[in-house]
Amino acid sequence: MMLQLGLVLSLLTHAVSIPDPRQREALIQLESSMQTGGQMVLTDAEQELDVRLFKMKQGEMARAAFPPAMHFFRARDLIRRSPIFSLLQKMPKGGALHVHDFSMVDVDWLVKNVTYRPHCYVCYTDDQSIRFLFSSRGPEPLPRCSTWILLEELRAKMINSTDLDNSIKRNLTLFTEQDPEVAYPSQDVVWRRFEQTFLAVWGLVTYAPVFRDYYYEGLTQFYLDNVMYLELRALLPEVYELDGSTHDRAWTLKTYRDVTKRFKAQHPDFFGARIIFTVHRGVNLSVMTEAIEEAMKLQSSFPDTLAGFDLVGREDSGRPLWYFREALSLPAERGVELPFFFHAGETDLEGTDVDQNLLDALLLNTSRIGHGFALVRHPVAKDLSRKRGVAVEVCPVSNQVLKLVKDLRNHPAAALMSENHPVVISSDDPALFGAAGLSYDFYEAFVGLGGIKSNIASLKQLAMNSLRYSSLSQRQKTEALVLWQRRWDKFVSEHVYQS
């Protein structure tokens, strides 16, 4: 039964003293119909699966240790053992719209498949991090780093290199077995470590042969997690060869396009991937202007591959969007189409310059909002985002690991989901957080943010949102939705009667 909000509320504005159970039921239904997925019409099979799912969730909520209330590093093993998680892994989740280039692939793969390649050098920085470089001769020494050591030679001297491999792994991810509160006591500490880890990965993944393999493996891991489409935020670095020569950005973008094409050919039910070119927000205005100029060029050369532009790096310590307004207005001034996908509102600093990014992203006509953690405290920005259909890319694990919120039941997107604000779920930097693909974030969103009341319809809507709010053309969206629906129906029919 669908109810008109206005009607019910007008009845209630004049207080009724003795509550009528039917009216109460109607209000509960009304509230439930307002949430993400609340307007979905479900098939019989979907409704049956929902009954199963509801029981699973009740079980999950009755557990003494409730994973969404715990730090992800502590919760990960519990989540892996959760029947809801298993189901979410198999569920066709649509697209992953907020994932960064060098955190797609788990670190085990990096260690086993990359650091064992020939010509891989390592050095240790004086602030306890690590750098890598592939080189045909010994590379030039780095400032504040030990001399370069050839990993092949180092390993040859060892009886077994498990300890070495583990210590490398620890440098390539934030994930730790330690108490995360002790390891990362503040946002500053965790972000510093985040940046170190990023630099540690850099030398491995920007080596041309690895770059191709890494991206292919990234697509594979998302594909195996039942993600059919990807929008990758990519720095498009100058990728290097063994002799130290480098390629330009166009080469890098072209490589993404070619590897995607190859992957699609081998996996016909994968829909594809597009690239959002990203620049660090620490640069100055003239560097940003050049980047925008290049982005426009790349966009006209690779219109199918390049989806748009974004800024990356910690908002709190970087420059606000408004600082770059001249550069960011160039495409509009020239009548050139360059869609923006700005990170905005990934902050606690309510009311500061940085906190203005949300409104400015909307003023700059952003197509989506990355994180939007602060959106609920900005009623004007929130209203604009809703009215314009500018979806918020919600990344629960990321926000928790980077210490914006501790208990994911308090994530502000819980309020957004309760009123069907346009949102998509994504994973930001899964490898850095010890996650993978999209299923961990779907778990946190479904069990933590959604609470007991989010259901199969919420999941269906979230998956469909990820295509609807993608950068694909209208025709492509329709095509992708048809493909998704086929897989969804199969998923539902395969799981509805299982117990």
Added chain:
Amino acid sequence: MMLQLGLVLSLLTHAVSIPDPRQREALIQLESSMQTGGQMVLTDAEQELDVRLFKMKQGEMARAAFPPAMHFFRARDLIRRSPIFSLLQKMPKGGALHVHDFSMVDVDWLVKNVTYRPHCYVCYTDDQSIRFLFSSRGPEPLPRCSTWILLEELRAKMINSTDLDNSIKRNLTLFTEQDPEVAYPSQDVVWRRFEQTFLAVWGLVTYAPVFRDYYYEGLTQFYLDNVMYLELRALLPEVYELDGSTHDRAWTLKTYRDVTKRFKAQHPDFFGARIIFTVHRGVNLSVMTEAIEEAMKLQSSFPDTLAGFDLVGREDSGRPLWYFREALSLPAERGVELPFFFHAGETDLEGTDVDQNLLDALLLNTSRIGHGFALVRHPVAKDLSRKRGVAVEVCPVSNQVLKLVKDLRNHPAAALMSENHPVVISSDDPALFGAAGLSYDFYEAFVGLGGIKSNIASLKQLAMNSLRYSSLSQRQKTEALVLWQRRWDKFVSEHVYQS
């Protein structure tokens, strides 16, 4: 400059590509005008004070350790040294509308002024708590407690009783110098300790002479914190005398009335206090029915003193409001006026039966909502609360200590304040949390929830809200507001040019 939301938004719904700085400024102004206090017209003096306050807040936010992001037990000393806190202490804050009877007075006073009285017996429970009783002869032993020891005798044997006094203090409050995360690892642990502490205080404060003095001292402490009016949630227990005889509830309520009268006579600028009769939500339906019957009687006997009725105790483990609907509907069925002030939504358990309390409180025509922590996840309840002017009593320190939220910048009332939802700030159980009066909670609300954008107008509005949403009659409200305004103007003029 006041702007129409509709107008600005309709302009923006059709995206403008090159942002206009004036339009941006207008939107920032618009958002700022929507927050709590955003519609206030300020005097010149208030605007000057706001400039000072803004600088203070910038200083506060630049500190490495930001108190609202820390556990209150860790933050308390920092808050005490904050110039904003000093100012908030002096600020006339209006009324405290959500405070419980036996947590008004700091524990130092209890130890020094109560446990040193003659005939005070103590026993130690086998679960590391403590009980007290005043008695003219040795009292009957309690189950699972040591034999009763006369404190006077115990202290006489000691050279100095500082250690004893300190150990008593630790039993009368949740506050601890230990790491609060270690001392209270979960909501279950902190609530269990909360209930123990409550029982420890019980025997001291329900002794008739102490009962009177305690309440008088409670009024004094709030008065000294520049609170002019109080609505006290009170269990109205059977208060006992030295010979073991007890008084009935009417006696207790009458005592509240008489002590309030005496306090007002001695402090003519104190406006008064009213009582909200509370019953534990652990009782069954027939006990609740009796309590409602008694509440109606008390209400007709003491219409000026009794403001209404509420249920107390942890929502998550108690019975939901709907369980008690028959009892709670009695007044309305009989056409008797018994206002409700229900605790509701003091929970993380999104979507469970307990989480239905918010909607049910509104269906039962509650006058205000205690806590309403979960309100932002209930769009229908939120809309009703706003449209009906049912204010949310926000108690930030309480919610943090009882582990609903860690970083107070993530408190959901931050969103409520950003859209001027009807809210008041209160302190719930200040003595149990190591707080006092209302200023700590005003600090957390102003600096943590409000962020940099909340200002003198927000404070003014919050203070005025506390009278506007009180249970006072329209005439009394006007009178109280006049009294408050006089004190407010004095406060502003005294602090505007100080530096």
